[in-house]
């Protein structure tokens with residue numbers, strides 16, 4: 001089946017509307033703003049929040065839909081990318097056809113709708129990965145890294161925007177929770193213990209390692225157990241999980257011989273004034289200096305690619321394979337003003353420095 005431009009599958013009115021909304025200014029929100037706003041009494045902020053989202057989400061989604069339609073090297077025409085574009089257009093249409101929100105019953109219906117939008121977009125990352133993979137097969141292997149630079153930058157913008165959209169929807173939806181734990185404001189935990197989250201994420205990564213290799217190195221965590229700060233635990237979990245998974249894989253592959261004890265992965269949590277920094281150190285042999293520029297790109301992985309699987313099946317996680325762990329984790333860190341750096345000593349091991357901004361007032365990046 002030939003690839004269809006949006007105009008062929010969607011009405012002209014809708015496509016024009018998308019163009020118009022893609023030009024609109026996006027409005028960013030900081031972690032601090034979300035925390036302060038969400039602490040107000042619900043009857044006030046839920047209505048205001050839904051009215052804000054009713055305008056903000058179509059603007060953000062339209063931008064992405066337009067970009068998805070105009071990607072270089074024919075990426076837009078790959079079936080998996082078309083599918084993603086259709087999800088964006090469907091969501092845009094749902095939002096735009098929703099009438100003005102006037103009272104709490106409108107607000108509830110709107111919340112239900114955006115909850116569904118979030119679910120619709122659950123598989124965007126593997127779908128895009130598949131599309132890019134399909135493209136990579138067509139490209140001249142020699143030209144690959146330079147050509148893909150543009151695609152890489154697009155994906156960075158695209159996924160950053162997705163993090164923001166999902167944060168906004170998730171925040172609004174969870175603020176409906178009638179009986180939240182007292183330190184929770186939506187998805188933000190005002191008293192998040194990074195040690196606690198790091199422990200759970202490490203255990204989750206170890207379990208996958210156990211499943212895949214039949215064995216898993218220890219993970220030791222050092223830091224102040226009582227220290228807490230305001231952050232989104234699910235974001236931190238994702239980042240530590242990805243980093244520990246990488247470390248476990250590196251150590252495990254280096255210490256295949258069961259006679260030698262695999263050295264533990266060490267996590268250090270430091271609470272500074274500006275940043276909370278989490279260092280994840282392994283003795284997995286490091287990364288060659290020539291390979292370092294590639295590790296944050298979306299197409300580089302030294303693992304076997306698990307992508308030729310049916311998109312519908314979301315059986316979830318493997319140790320490695322997409323080449324997405326590092327670039328996506330860095331986006332999550334940057335989303336709230338942090339960063340991720342990888343320092344390697346080839347022949348010995350790797351240190352990942354995950355910086356999280358403590359102040360929470362950094363401006364939301366709006367690609």
Ligand SMILES: Nc1ncnc2c1ncn2[C@@H]1O[C@H](COP(=O)(O)OP(=O)(O)OP(=O)(O)O)[C@@H](O)[C@H]1O
Pocket residue numbers: 242246247250282284285286287295296300301302303318319320321322323324325326327349350
């Ligand atoms: N701690 C580490 N030690 C050695 N190599 C590493 C380490 N972390 C990352 N790498 C290298 O960087 C590559 C990219 O890592 P990244 O996490 O982005 O993708 P991946 O692990 O291959 O796949 P996945 O998408 O499942 O995470 C890895 O394939 C590996 O070669």
Ligand SMILES: [Mg+2]
Pocket residue numbers: 242245246319320321324325326
């Ligand atoms: Mg990884």
